[in-house]
Amino acid sequence: MSLEKAKQVAAYRAVDEFVKSDCVFGVGSGSTVVYAVQRLAERVETENLKVICIPTSFQAKQLIIKHKLTLGELETNPVIDVTIDGADEVDSNMTLIKGGGGCLLQEKIVASCSKKLVVIADYTKDSQKLGDRYKKGIPIEVIPMAYIPIKNKIASLFGGELKLRNAIAKAGPVVTDNGNFILDWVFTNQDLDWEKVSSVIKMIPGVVETGLFVKMCQKAYFGQAEGTVVERFV
Numbered sequence: 001m002s003l004e005k006a007k008q009v010a011a012y013r014a015v016d017e018f019v020k021s022d023c024v025f026g027v028g029s030g031s032t033v034v035y036a037v038q039r040l041a042e043r044v045e046t047e048n049l050k051v052i053c054i055p056t057s058f059q060a061k062q063l064i065i066k067h068k069l070t071l072g073e074l075e076t077n078p079v080i081d082v083t084i085d086g087a088d089e090v091d092s093n094m095t096l097i098k099g100g101g102g103c104l105l106q107e108k109i110v111a112s113c114s115k116k117l118v119v120i121a122d123y124t125k126d127s128q129k130l131g132d133r134y135k136k137g138i139p140i141e142v143i144p145m146a147y148i149p150i151k152n153k154i155a156s157l158f159g160g161e162l163k164l165r166n167a168i169a170k171a172g173p174v175v176t177d178n179g180n181f182i183l184d185w186v187f188t189n190q191d192l193d194w195e196k197v198s199s200v201i202k203m204i205p206g207v208v209e210t211g212l213f214v215k216m217c218q219k220a221y222f223g224q225a226e227g228t229v230v231e232r233f234v
Protein backbone atom coordinates (compact mmCIF):
# COMPACT_ATOMS: atom_id res chain seq x y z
CA MET A 1 0.00 0.00 0.00
CA SER A 2 1.31 3.44 -0.89
CA LEU A 3 2.10 6.35 1.39
CA GLU A 4 -0.83 8.17 -0.23
CA LYS A 5 -3.19 5.39 0.84
CA ALA A 6 -1.81 5.63 4.39
CA LYS A 7 -2.60 9.35 4.42
CA GLN A 8 -6.07 8.70 3.07
CA VAL A 9 -7.06 6.08 5.66
CA ALA A 10 -5.93 8.34 8.52
CA ALA A 11 -7.80 11.33 7.09
CA TYR A 12 -11.03 9.42 6.46
CA ARG A 13 -11.00 7.90 9.96
CA ALA A 14 -10.51 11.31 11.62
CA VAL A 15 -13.27 12.99 9.61
CA ASP A 16 -15.65 10.10 10.29
CA GLU A 17 -14.99 10.20 14.02
CA PHE A 18 -14.91 13.93 14.62
CA VAL A 19 -17.09 15.77 12.13
CA LYS A 20 -20.75 16.14 13.05
CA SER A 21 -23.54 18.33 11.74
CA ASP A 22 -23.72 21.96 12.93
CA CYS A 23 -20.03 22.12 13.65
CA VAL A 24 -17.32 24.63 12.94
CA PHE A 25 -14.40 22.80 11.41
CA GLY A 26 -10.79 23.98 11.10
CA VAL A 27 -9.20 22.87 7.85
CA GLY A 28 -5.46 22.21 8.14
CA SER A 29 -2.90 22.40 5.34
CA GLY A 30 -0.75 19.96 3.42
CA SER A 31 -1.15 16.85 1.32
CA THR A 32 -2.90 14.68 3.95
CA VAL A 33 -5.58 17.30 4.57
CA VAL A 34 -6.59 17.04 0.90
CA TYR A 35 -8.06 13.61 1.73
CA ALA A 36 -9.83 14.97 4.82
CA VAL A 37 -11.56 17.66 2.76
CA GLN A 38 -12.51 15.07 0.12
CA ARG A 39 -14.12 12.92 2.79
CA LEU A 40 -15.83 15.90 4.41
CA ALA A 41 -17.29 16.95 1.04
CA GLU A 42 -18.63 13.41 0.49
CA ARG A 43 -20.27 13.39 3.92
CA VAL A 44 -21.71 16.90 3.56
CA GLU A 45 -23.29 15.80 0.28
CA THR A 46 -24.62 12.41 1.35
CA GLU A 47 -25.60 13.20 4.96
CA ASN A 48 -26.57 16.83 4.37
CA LEU A 49 -24.25 17.96 7.19
CA LYS A 50 -24.07 21.65 8.07
CA VAL A 51 -20.39 22.46 8.56
CA ILE A 52 -18.62 25.82 8.49
CA CYS A 53 -14.98 25.49 7.42
CA ILE A 54 -12.23 27.78 8.69
CA PRO A 55 -9.05 27.63 6.58
CA THR A 56 -5.48 27.62 7.89
CA SER A 57 -3.85 28.75 4.63
CA PHE A 58 -4.42 29.84 1.05
CA GLN A 59 -4.28 26.15 0.09
CA ALA A 60 -6.96 25.22 2.65
CA LYS A 61 -9.21 28.03 1.45
CA GLN A 62 -8.86 26.82 -2.14
CA LEU A 63 -9.76 23.27 -1.06
CA ILE A 64 -12.90 24.52 0.71
CA ILE A 65 -13.93 26.52 -2.36
CA LYS A 66 -13.14 23.66 -4.77
CA HIS A 67 -15.36 21.25 -2.83
CA LYS A 68 -18.16 23.84 -2.52
CA LEU A 69 -18.04 23.72 1.27
CA THR A 70 -19.12 26.64 3.46
CA LEU A 71 -16.22 29.02 4.00
CA GLY A 72 -16.03 30.80 7.36
CA GLU A 73 -13.51 33.00 9.14
CA LEU A 74 -12.40 33.64 12.70
CA GLU A 75 -14.11 37.04 12.75
CA THR A 76 -17.52 35.38 12.51
CA ASN A 77 -16.62 31.99 14.02
CA PRO A 78 -13.92 32.52 16.66
CA VAL A 79 -14.63 29.18 18.34
CA ILE A 80 -13.91 26.05 16.32
CA ASP A 81 -15.23 22.64 17.37
CA VAL A 82 -12.47 20.59 15.81
CA THR A 83 -9.49 21.20 13.56
CA ILE A 84 -7.99 18.37 11.54
CA ASP A 85 -4.46 19.05 10.35
CA GLY A 86 -1.34 17.26 9.19
CA ALA A 87 2.04 17.29 10.94
CA ASP A 88 5.66 16.77 10.01
CA GLU A 89 6.40 14.81 13.17
CA VAL A 90 4.50 13.74 16.29
CA ASP A 91 6.48 12.63 19.34
CA SER A 92 5.40 10.30 22.14
CA ASN A 93 4.05 13.28 24.16
CA MET A 94 2.01 14.52 21.18
CA THR A 95 4.33 17.47 20.65
CA LEU A 96 4.25 18.35 16.97
CA ILE A 97 6.56 19.83 14.41
CA LYS A 98 4.46 21.69 11.87
CA GLY A 99 5.21 24.10 9.08
CA GLY A 100 6.89 21.84 6.54
CA GLY A 101 4.38 23.34 4.11
CA GLY A 102 5.01 26.84 5.45
CA CYS A 103 1.55 27.41 6.98
CA LEU A 104 2.44 27.21 10.66
CA LEU A 105 1.25 30.65 11.73
CA GLN A 106 -2.35 30.38 10.59
CA GLU A 107 -2.37 26.72 11.58
CA LYS A 108 -1.40 27.63 15.13
CA ILE A 109 -3.91 30.47 15.32
CA VAL A 110 -6.73 28.20 14.16
CA ALA A 111 -5.58 25.36 16.47
CA SER A 112 -5.54 27.79 19.41
CA CYS A 113 -9.20 28.64 18.70
CA SER A 114 -10.19 24.97 18.51
CA LYS A 115 -11.73 22.84 21.22
CA LYS A 116 -9.84 19.91 19.71
CA LEU A 117 -6.84 19.56 17.42
CA VAL A 118 -6.67 16.21 15.64
CA VAL A 119 -3.62 15.23 13.58
CA ILE A 120 -3.71 13.00 10.52
CA ALA A 121 -0.50 11.57 9.16
CA ASP A 122 1.13 8.58 7.55
CA TYR A 123 3.32 6.25 9.60
CA THR A 124 6.54 8.10 8.73
CA LYS A 125 5.54 10.98 11.02
CA ASP A 126 5.19 8.85 14.16
CA SER A 127 8.25 9.16 16.41
CA GLN A 128 9.47 8.92 19.98
CA LYS A 129 11.49 12.13 20.07
CA LEU A 130 11.33 15.14 17.78
CA GLY A 131 14.10 14.82 15.24
CA ASP A 132 13.99 11.02 15.10
CA ARG A 133 12.09 11.07 11.81
CA TYR A 134 11.83 14.63 10.51
CA LYS A 135 15.28 15.88 9.59
CA LYS A 136 14.48 19.24 7.99
CA GLY A 137 14.27 21.08 11.31
CA ILE A 138 11.70 23.14 13.16
CA PRO A 139 10.16 25.85 10.96
CA ILE A 140 10.18 29.34 12.44
CA GLU A 141 8.27 32.14 10.71
CA VAL A 142 10.11 35.46 10.90
CA ILE A 143 9.82 39.05 9.74
CA PRO A 144 12.16 39.30 6.70
CA MET A 145 14.36 42.18 7.94
CA ALA A 146 15.25 40.24 11.10
CA TYR A 147 16.18 36.83 9.73
CA ILE A 148 19.93 37.10 10.25
CA PRO A 149 19.85 38.34 13.88
CA ILE A 150 17.17 35.74 14.71
CA LYS A 151 19.23 32.98 13.13
CA ASN A 152 22.30 33.99 15.16
CA LYS A 153 20.36 34.30 18.42
CA ILE A 154 18.71 30.89 18.18
CA ALA A 155 21.98 29.19 17.27
CA SER A 156 23.76 30.82 20.21
CA LEU A 157 20.93 29.98 22.64
CA PHE A 158 20.24 26.37 21.63
CA GLY A 159 22.88 25.29 19.08
CA GLY A 160 22.18 23.66 15.75
CA GLU A 161 21.92 25.28 12.35
CA LEU A 162 19.27 27.56 10.88
CA LYS A 163 18.62 27.68 7.15
CA LEU A 164 16.57 30.26 5.31
CA ARG A 165 14.01 28.23 3.36
CA ASN A 166 14.43 28.74 -0.37
CA ALA A 167 11.64 28.62 -2.89
CA ILE A 168 11.63 26.00 -5.63
CA ALA A 169 9.87 27.70 -8.54
CA LYS A 170 11.05 31.21 -7.62
CA ALA A 171 14.49 32.70 -7.09
CA GLY A 172 15.10 33.54 -3.43
CA PRO A 173 13.32 32.63 -0.21
CA VAL A 174 9.89 31.16 0.41
CA VAL A 175 7.45 33.96 1.30
CA THR A 176 4.61 32.73 3.52
CA ASP A 177 0.89 33.49 3.15
CA ASN A 178 1.59 36.29 5.65
CA GLY A 179 4.52 37.84 3.75
CA ASN A 180 7.22 36.43 6.05
CA PHE A 181 10.30 34.20 5.71
CA ILE A 182 10.87 30.75 7.21
CA LEU A 183 13.99 29.60 9.03
CA ASP A 184 14.33 25.83 9.40
CA TRP A 185 16.15 25.12 12.63
CA VAL A 186 18.04 21.83 12.44
CA PHE A 187 18.58 21.21 16.15
CA THR A 188 21.12 18.83 17.65
CA ASN A 189 19.78 18.39 21.19
CA GLN A 190 16.65 16.20 21.12
CA ASP A 191 16.10 16.46 24.88
CA LEU A 192 15.15 20.11 25.07
CA ASP A 193 12.04 21.30 26.91
CA TRP A 194 10.07 22.19 23.78
CA GLU A 195 7.48 24.31 25.56
CA LYS A 196 10.22 26.48 27.06
CA VAL A 197 12.19 26.56 23.82
CA SER A 198 9.14 27.71 21.88
CA SER A 199 8.41 30.51 24.39
CA VAL A 200 12.03 31.70 24.45
CA ILE A 201 12.21 31.76 20.64
CA LYS A 202 8.90 33.61 20.42
CA MET A 203 10.29 36.37 22.64
CA ILE A 204 13.02 37.21 20.10
CA PRO A 205 11.94 40.37 18.29
CA GLY A 206 10.95 39.54 14.72
CA VAL A 207 9.89 35.96 15.41
CA VAL A 208 6.26 35.58 14.40
CA GLU A 209 5.64 31.92 15.33
CA THR A 210 7.36 28.58 15.79
CA GLY A 211 6.33 25.26 14.30
CA LEU A 212 6.43 23.63 17.75
CA PHE A 213 2.90 22.71 18.83
CA VAL A 214 3.13 21.76 22.49
CA LYS A 215 0.11 20.52 24.49
CA MET A 216 -2.21 21.47 21.65
CA CYS A 217 -3.06 18.15 20.02
CA GLN A 218 -5.50 15.72 21.64
CA LYS A 219 -5.48 12.92 19.10
CA ALA A 220 -3.35 11.64 16.24
CA TYR A 221 -4.20 9.11 13.54
CA PHE A 222 -1.30 7.43 11.74
CA GLY A 223 -2.19 5.58 8.56
CA GLN A 224 -0.13 2.38 8.24
CA ALA A 225 1.46 0.76 5.21
CA GLU A 226 -1.03 -2.15 5.31
CA GLY A 227 -4.07 0.13 5.49
CA THR A 228 -4.82 0.12 9.21
CA VAL A 229 -4.80 3.22 11.41
CA VAL A 230 -2.89 3.61 14.67
CA GLU A 231 -4.34 6.10 17.14
CA ARG A 232 -2.55 8.08 19.84
CA PHE A 233 -4.21 10.41 22.32
CA VAL A 234 -3.55 12.31 25.52
Ligand SMILES: O=C(CO)[C@H](O)[C@H](O)COP(=O)(O)O
Nearest residue numbers: 030031032086099100101103
Ligand atom coordinates in the same frame (compact mmCIF):
# COMPACT_ATOMS: atom_id res chain seq x y z
O1 LIG B 1 2.31 21.82 8.85
C1 LIG B 1 1.98 21.69 7.70
C2 LIG B 1 1.98 22.77 6.70
O2 LIG B 1 2.45 23.95 7.27
C3 LIG B 1 1.51 20.35 7.22
O3 LIG B 1 0.42 19.97 7.97
C4 LIG B 1 2.64 19.38 7.38
O4 LIG B 1 3.74 19.86 6.63
C5 LIG B 1 2.26 17.98 6.89
O5 LIG B 1 2.00 17.99 5.54
P1 LIG B 1 1.70 16.69 4.70
O6 LIG B 1 0.34 16.23 5.08
O7 LIG B 1 1.80 17.14 3.27
O8 LIG B 1 2.76 15.68 5.04
